[in-house]
Amino acid sequence: MTLFKSLGLAAALSMSAAVVSADGHDPLSVGFIYVGPVGDYGWSYQHDQGRLAVEEHFGDAVETSFVESVPEGDSERVIRRMAQEGADLIFTTSFGYMTPTNRVAAQFPDTYFEHATGYQRADNVSTYSGRFYEGRTVQGILAGHMTESNIIGYIASFPIPEVIRGINAAYLAAKEVNPDVEFRIVWVSTWFDPGKEADAANTLIEQGADVIMQHTDSTAPMTIAEATWEGLAEGETGVYAFGQASDMMEFGPTARLSSIIDDWAPYYIERVQAALDGTWESEDAWHGLDEGMTSIGAFNANIPADVRKEAMDAAIQISGGTRHSFTGPINWQNGEVWLEEGETADDGTLLGMNRYVEGIEGTVPN
Amino acid sequence: MDFSALDPLALIVSLIIAATPLVLAATGELVVEKSGVLNLGVEGMMIMGAVIGFIVSVEIGNPVLGFAGAALASAALALIFGFLTQVLLSNQVATGLALTLFGLGLAALLGQSYTGIRPPSTGDVFPEALSTVPVIGPLLFSYDWVVYFALIMVGAVWWFLNKTRGGLILRAVGEGHDAAHALGYRVVAIRMAAIAFGGALAGMGGAYLSLVRVPQWSEGMTAGIGWIALAIVVFASWKPGRVILGAWLFGGVTILQLNIQAANLNILGILALALAGVAVVMLLVQIRSLTRHKVIQIVMVFSFALLALVLALSWPDFRLDSAYLSMTPYLTTIIVLVALSGDKTRRALNAPASLGRVFHASA
Amino acid sequence: MLRLEPRRSPSQAMVWLTPILAVLATMIAGGGLFMALGKDPVDAIYTIFVDPLLDPYSLPEIFVKAAPLILIAIGLSYGFRAGIWNIGAEGQFIMGAIAGAAVGLAFYGTAGVWLLPLMALAGIVAGYLWAMIPALLRVKFGTNEILVSLMLVYVADQFLRAMVNGPLRNPQGFNFPESRLFHDSAQLPILFDGTRVHLGVAIAVIIALIAALILSRHIIGYNVRLMGSAPRAAMFSGVKPPRMVIFCLGLSGALAGLAGLFEAAGPMGQLTPTLPQGYGFTAIIVAFLGRLNPLGIIAAGFVMALTYIGGENAQLALGLPKAAISVFQGMLLFFLLGLDIFVRYRIAPKRREVA
Known part of the structure; x- marks a missing residue:
């Protein structure tokens, strides 16, 4: 314990x-x-x-x-x-x-x-x-390939930049590998409410989503996705989901495609070391796959080898700096141009992100 | 606006499932309140049921025993409340609040090593052949046993309260404990039984969360649902049948809200619909007192005020914070309360007169 | 067999003895709990009950925590004495905080000593008006005020969410659902440097003392007591129940609203959806623990705050889980509420009728 x-x-x-x-x-x-x-x-x-x-x-x-x-x-x-x-x-x-x-x-x-x-x-x-959105890009690739209904459900907490960034990153990646993909987004206005998150997952599944992403903290959506696999005949598939913050493997041994793991250990060790050495200084750390603060959990065995490779490559390219989750051309939802061909997003825009990119339906609350 | 994304059938099915814990807990609390006792510790008893139901199911591997264990554990917890309020005559409001605090803590302690485990599943009652019949199948035959049990309990409680001698005595105790005592009824014993029964049902409602609806154990997972159950009892004006209506209304608002979002619908249009729904519910509830124009006035004024508020706040783009939608069941409950109490004869039939008052035999 | 027999008059000895007995009983039961969790029971209980009182850091924090509890409980106690049950103080607390904060934010950046009183007034009025809903419904329609006031808590909570998501949201806050920080003129001054003891704490204690005086010396206090103990006699002596309902609910609403504003303009310094901590509900317990007596409420508020602060210290120092603290608090309340009976009743051997 x-x-x-x-x-x-x-x-x-x-x-x-x-x-x-x-x-x-x-x-x-x-x-x-x-x-x-x-x-x-x-x-x-x-x-x-x-x-x-x-x-x-x-x-x-x-x-x-x-x-x-x-x-x-x-x-x-x-x-x-x-x-x-x-x-x-x-x-x-x-x-x-x-x-x-x-x-x-x-x-x-x-x-x-x-x-x-x-x-x-x-x-x-x-x-x-x-930079959890980097992980969302990898998730988006997996989700885009694995969905059969082309509907991906997204359980979101509060309309803050961090959450909107994740939605946009996942959507862009999914759209790239699967142009027919559609996102259904539900805002639950809570970080942790297993009952409500479970209801949200069920709602999305009823509306045809067969891959669920979440930006809330409980493991309920994963559990719900896992339950759809019970009693299926050979060859049938249930609903997939992704672990959020932690790996959540034990909650969805079949349903879990992969996960974004918040791995704070390297940063904590680095900062404690700095404090011990007397070299600690105030800074603004925004670390991603490269530094290991965001990491990608093991892939589901059902993922075909080529998809697996594509997702892996994306992760490697992102962490190597040769790929950015937000690379132009990207327009905002209203058609306004954000990034030109080949242009990548600056951190300022990312940190203040408060609207969807083109192609996502619905409106950001408030 | 495209409503085709909303499948009414699926909506109703998920609503019935989401409402089941509320139906159970509210029915239990209704009996408690009918006996003249106000137990505000529903949340604490529910989470106790959630954790014990989960532990028993996982350890024994049988969810039915899990529900039984949950009922027993929460009844035992409720009896602490009963002992304090009935024997030691402590204040019911304060004791109920303390019970919630205690229950939330105890459940979290007990459940510590049970996070990250999946409980054995509670299967559907009817064979798939039956539950896949178009329309009727999912609507009537696609649930697990607890859903049916909850509805049966509502019927049983109605029957008990209205058709049996025991129910008559229970109501008599709730209406006037001194008179009931004078008639030779054992007020304290009857109330203790009601409190234990209320605890048992609240516990089963909690277990439904951890074993079926979510299904997993996590600390604080009831997230305020016990308080909603309390509201439903009032909304139902202490009538068992209306508990179902209330649970569907309260549960329905959440489900509807999620569906509206998932289907990308404009929330304001839906809100107008929701208001219409509220009006219909009001009509159903108040059908007999509608002749009293005062009631109609109140309802109209409230509804229009609400609508005006909503429109004003959403101007100019007519989008609305979902918080306003979440308020509607509570506001509706208040309107129902007012409508009920405006009518003196009917009030007497509903709210137990001794609700919350201390009883001591020799006092 | 034993039975409970009413005393002719409340036992003065028991008034003092039962809380002590309750604390002792909690220590024994809680000690058992902590032992079961593998902690040193003596150490744990010392950390919760004694340590915060000796520690120069925790002591002022007890005051900060106790202030809103006392302020709300004082207001509630008048109503409870008169048999008027406002259990929606949490909602009035929230509305007071919203209104006060809205005033503070409307004058954002404007310096002036008038601003805080204006905010306090807004908080009081908002709490009062919110409490007038159950009050007027009860007076006009006989609607049960327990239930209406409880329902309004949830409405207020949702309203707070809507406000911090909308009109009152920090324009520079990246969409995070919270208001901006109040500027200096809109924040309660700190009484002692290095602590968080703000002006609101002093005001809470002063109000409690005034309430004690009114209850024992003023005609309003007399009427309140009379209506609670002998409603019919009160009516004959000219007390009008509707007025009493409006007075009691209004008072508790106003004080709860003030407490809400104090919390927003004091320790929080801004309006956030996490502002409501359940003070309005905990204050109900405090009111009863204090036996609805203003001085008792002050004591009960401090005991309650002590268990919160001590509980946190125990988490930090001993690694006790938060859940164990809340079980411990629950036990303390059970014992306090349960043993209270010995003030008005005594145990006597059961009389057997001779057959």
């Missing part, structure tokens, strides 16, 4: 019982704040995997602690508490922690803060996030 693993180390953080590492220095104290339970098998789970990797990598040189299920509206106290307890480096892992993180950081200039997915920085506040 992951919940209790860090007990000994976490306990050391509190009170005065400072553990001293082998070389005589105080260990670096690293705190993590999660928005969900570490057992969500999605977003928070992956961050906790990153924390465990830090412990594994640095051993006695660090001690880590975490608080799970911290409501965003009530997070400033927890962040402050961590800083007050002497944490040297604090990772706050939800967008809603942005303002509280910056407020606390202003009062603790000697503590380093790392805020995931936000855009506000300070001298002691870095931001970091993954």
Whole structure:
């Protein structure tokens, strides 16, 4: 049970019982704040995997602690508490922690803060996030090839740039390999509500989708897709889905085509190392397949070899810098030209993306 | 506008499934409230049922036993509430809220090692030959046993409350506990039984989430559904048959919302439809009191106010935040409440007079 | 066999003794729970109950957490005494926060000492008006205010979502559903440097003290108490129930709205969909734990806040899962609510009729 693993180390953080590492220095104290339970098998789970990797990598040189299920509206106290307890480096892992993180950081200039997915920085506040849209491109290729109904269902959370980017990237890739493909997008206005996500998946399946993508945190859509495979005759296929944030293999052994895995471990290790070395500086990290913050989970055995190769190649090209998820010609939904032939998107546009590309039907809420 | 993407049949089928946990929990709470007790801990009892149902199913491999276990566990949890409110005379509102807090925590603790597991599946009752008959097949024969069980329970509760001596006594206790006590009925025992029954059904509703509708266990998975069940009891004006109507309305709004989006339809047009639907539901519910023009006035004013608000907020492009659609069932419930209470004779037949009041035999 | 026998008058000893007994019982049961989870029970209980009181960081946080609970519970207690059940304080809290925030955002960038009072007024009015819906429906149509006020919580919650997605959304916020940060003039001043104790905390405590005074000394307080204990006598002495309903619901709505504004303009500094933390519901428990007595409510608010802060500390320091804390809180409430009976009842051996 992951919940209790860090007990000994976490306990050391509190009170005065400072553990001293082998070389005589105080260990670096690293705190993590999660928005969900570490057992969500999605977003928070992956961050906790990153924390465990830090412990594994640095051993006695660090001690880590975490608080799970911290409501965003009530997070400033927890962040402050961590800083007050002497944490040297604090990772706050939800967008809603942005303002509280910056407020606390202003009062603790000697503590380093790392805020995931936000855009506000300070001298002691870095931001970091993954270029998950790169993974969406790979998913789009797989989905475009594997769909038979040519309808792909997409469960989206909130109309923020990150989510819209993912939809656009997946759509462009799917359209390229399968010009007949059509996206059905459902906004559920939540990051985590298994019941609602399950209903959304069912709705999309009823409307003909045979591949489901999700940008929400629960494993419910995967479970629903898996259920469509039960009792099928030889040669029939059910609905496919993709793991989101974590691999989700155990939830859809048949249905899962692949997954986007948020692998925070390399970044966390890098930043902890920087803090240990005294070279930590505020920066804005936006890492993708290349740096390994976004990684692609194993492919389903049902994927034909040529499709597999095509998707693999795309992943390799993206991480090698020879392919970009958004390469022209691309128009916006209203026909306005965005990128000319061969032109690639700049990060500024990507970070502020608030509309669909041409070909996607429907409107972005608000 | 292209409505062809909406398959009404599929819509109804998914609506019935989505509404099943609500039907179960609301029916249970209805009995509790009829006995004069207000238990606000439905959410806590549901999530307890979700986790215990899941654990038992996975460990024993039999989902039917899972549902039974869920019913027992949630009934036991409900009895804590019963003991506190009936024997120790604590306040029902506060105790119910505490029960939710306790249930959510306990369920999360118990379920820790059960995330990432798939439960044994609960199959459909009828053979495929029957469920694939056009129209009637999916509509009537395509469900698992719990769906039918829930509907049967509604019928059974109706029968019990209206046609049996036991039901009469239960209602008497809810209407006036002192009078019932004077007549020699054991108020506390009867209420304890009702509370346990309510807990059992809430637990089964929760188990339906974790074993059928989602099917998996995750912390906090009830996500507020227990509160909706409470609203449905009120919407149904304590009549079992209307619980089904209420559950379909509340469940339907979510399902409809998802379908509208998936089919790329303009939400405002749909909203007008939804309002029309609400009006129809109101008509059905209020058919007998429509002669009372006051009620009509209220309904009209509310509906038009709502429509005006909606139009004003969506100007100029007439797109609307789905949040407004999510409000409609609650607003409808309030309108129903007002309409019901405007009519004195009918009010007496519906809301239990002793609801939420403390009873002590020698007091 | 034992039976419960009403006391002639509430036992003063029990008024003080039962909370202590309840806390002790919770410590025993909670200790067992923590032991089952493989933690040192003494350490855990010390971390939850004692440590936050000694720690200069946690103590002010208890005040910050307790303030909205106390403010809302005070308002509710008047109604509860008079038999008027507003359980929709959460909704009034949300509406107060939205209205106050809207005012703050409308004057974005405008400096002035008048802005905060104006925001507070907007919060109070919005909470009051939201509470007037169940109040007027009850007065005019006899509609049950418990249920109407509860329904309105969900409506308010959806309204908040719509507002932060639409009119009040931060124009520079990349579509994220939240408002911009309030500028300095629209944020509550901090009372003690280095803490988050804001002006709202002081106001909450002052309001609680005034409420205590009114309840014991003023005719309104007398009428409230009378209507709760003897409604008929109250009517004869000239108390008009409809007025009482409007007064009690309005008061609780106004205070809940004020608490909502304090939360938005204080610790949050902006309007976000995560603003409602269930304070409106927790305050109901606080009101009862405080036995509907303003001073008791202050104490209960602090105990409740203590378990939140202590619980968080225990998560951080001992790695206790959040779920264990919420079970622990549930147990504490059960014991407090359950043992309360000994104030008004005592245990006596069951009398057997001689056959």
